[in-house]
Amino acid sequence: MLHCGAARHSFCHCAAQAEPGPSTGQGTKNSPGRLMQKIANLPFKLIEILLVVGIAAMSLMVFLNVVLRYAFSSGIPFSVEVSRLIFVWIIFLGAILALKEGAHLSVDSLIRWLPRGPRLACFWVSRALMLWCCWLLWQGSWVQTVINWNNLAPISGISVGTMYAAGLVAAAFMGLIILADIWRTIQDMRAGRADAGLPPEHAAGAD
Secondary structure, three states: OOOOOOOOOHHHHOOOOOOOOHHHOOOOOOOHHHHHHHHHHHHHHHHHHHHHHHHHHHHHHHHHHHHHHHHHOOOOOOHHHHHHHHHHHHHHHHHHHHHHHOOOOOOOOOHHHOOHHHHHHHHHHHHHHHHHHHHHHHHHHHHHHHHHOOOEOOOOOOEOHHHHHHHHHHHHHHHHHHHHHHHHHHHHHHOOOOOOOOOHHHHOOOO
């Protein structure tokens, strides 16, 4: 049973190193760690905005199309194709945020109680498999994006390749998140932490 949950705040872990204490007369507000944390979170804030805009646009188009169809026997011709495209992007962008926040389904009951050595072994195996899956997703999405880039949707005229490009973006971001999780674990191992290999949400409670 391998723990394949995401690394919550992995991008921020390396940035949040030792911060100046009260004796330095400086707060943590302007510390380099806080600045790096904000920079690392910018792409994910952008993804959150895109998700909100995408859901709002898709809901509005579907609602208007239903009203026009039943009330005026009309409709928005391109709404079906555009809504489908937005829906695909919402799924993949949401998967990125879920991985970052550790919201993907995982079974870590055994991992939390394993000794440090077996737990780290499970960590490395699971992260290797996750990176391999990201590579497969990126490779397949790249092939389909190239093949379908010049194929246009019949009504909207949007390139069909833009739908497959969502897999490229998701694979790249998720791969980076996993690599950041690996880096966090390496730092924990160097520091001799007993909770190395545990997800951050459980690490604080480890013995």
